[in-house]
Amino acid sequence: MSTACSWAPLFRHSIGFDRFNDLFESAMRNEPGSSYPPYNVEKHADDQYRIVIAAAGFQDDDLELQVERGVLTVSGGKRADSAQNVTYLHHGIAQRAFKLSFRLADHIEVKSAALSNGLLNIDLERIVPEEAKAKRIPINGVGPALES
Template sequence: MSTAFSMAPLFRSSVGFDRFNDLFETALRNEPGSTYPPYNVEKHGDDQYRIVVAAAGFQEDDLELQVEKGVLTISGGGKRDVNEGVTYLYQGIAQRAFKLSFRLADHIQIQAADLSNGLLSIDLLRVVPEEAKAKRIPINNGTQKPALQH
């Protein structure tokens, strides 16, 4: 059973959040198959983050990282060679192709990616430009009116 709810109360007190509704819809959408491979999203400081993907059995050539329009896409597999002459009695190590997508917040930059011991680590850093940081706005005492620009 799916329930729809109104986002109108959230938009009454916000300006310029055109993608806000899309973010909620994406978070609420239950996509089957999105649990492979397992991953962690870690916060290492006020502006430092890391995504760690369990990529056991994959090599650097098997993985691809791409950022487009604020979405980080991690894909892997599909190029795997089949071991000839091997009969698996049990094959528990998944070698199937995958694709993970992460919507990055504004001003997030990818610093580095590393594959070690079967874990793909992607370091992210929030770099907020000076013009986007909070600034104090002075209030006039009523003696002069602010100039409106058109």
């Protein structure tokens, strides 16, 4: 009997990581109640990513994005005064407060965020500085590499 193993939880909260250990540690720290609101993490190119969060019923002022020490935190909550004069006959759209955290790899930067049609799109890009890029070292076949 074989059991199918899904690696999806490993990729949920890390963007831009190529190392398995970092993904595994991040998945192990995943909070059990962090499935609201639903979201997607998309890779559009080698250095371009997008997080799409279902934020139905929220407005720009209800949402906050913050990056601190390599962690992108997205939080949202309706203001108390926004529903004072409303009596719900059926309240099926969850507009409860939430907080999602995404650990970003080195050199991943938030480029933009936009709320459209109930979806919060956060565009990310890997910008590697020249000094951190891999350098090809030519092999010189003439003479010793070190001279005394």
